[in-house]
Amino acid sequence: EKQLIYRLIQESLNNVCKHSQAKMVKVVIEEADSDLLINVIDDGIGIDFNKLKESSRGTVYMRLRAALIGAKVTWKPGEDGKGTCVEIR
Numbered sequence: 001e002k003q004l005i006y007r008l009i010q011e012s013l014n015n016v017c018k019h020s021q022a023k024m025v026k027v028v029i030e031e032a033d034s035d036l037l038i039n040v041i042d043d044g045i046g047i048d049f050n051k052l053k054e055s056s057r058g059t060v061y062m063r064l065r066a067a068l069i070g071a072k073v074t075w076k077p078g079e080d081g082k083g084t085c086v087e088i089r
Contacts, residue, residue: 001069004065004066004068004069004071005036005038005069005071005088007065008038008062008065008066008071008073008088009027009038009040009088011058011061011062012040012062012086012088013025013027013040015058015086016040016042016044016084019044019045019047020042020044020045020046020083020084021044021045022042022043022044022045022083023043023044024042024043025040025041025042025043026040026041026042027039027040027041028041032089035089036088036089037087037088037089038087038088038089039085039086039087039088040085040086040088041078041079041083041084041085041086042078042083042084043078043079043082043083044078044082044083044084045083046077046078046082046083046084047075047084049075052075059073059075066088071088071089072088072089073086073087073088074086074087074089075087
């Protein structure tokens with residue numbers, strides 16, 4: 001489980017580096033309703049949510065890794081509507 005969580009965070013950070021043009025990224029780890037909640041938040045150009053619905057290899061693998069440990073990955077707009085937030089719960 002720990003290794004899969006690490007890989008999910010790693011992939012999220014790699015995506016920030018490759019695609020977001022962000023100046024800032026932060027990882028917030030907390031407990032929420034007895035769940036582990038991890039948010040990877042950047043201030044970049046954001047993600048095209050229409051493309052996210054398509055089967056990109058990276059997002060498919062992230063969802064598969066999460067499913068192996070009973071987790072869920074979601075993508076949403078970042079803080080103040082800028083950038084992207086990847087939520088791993």
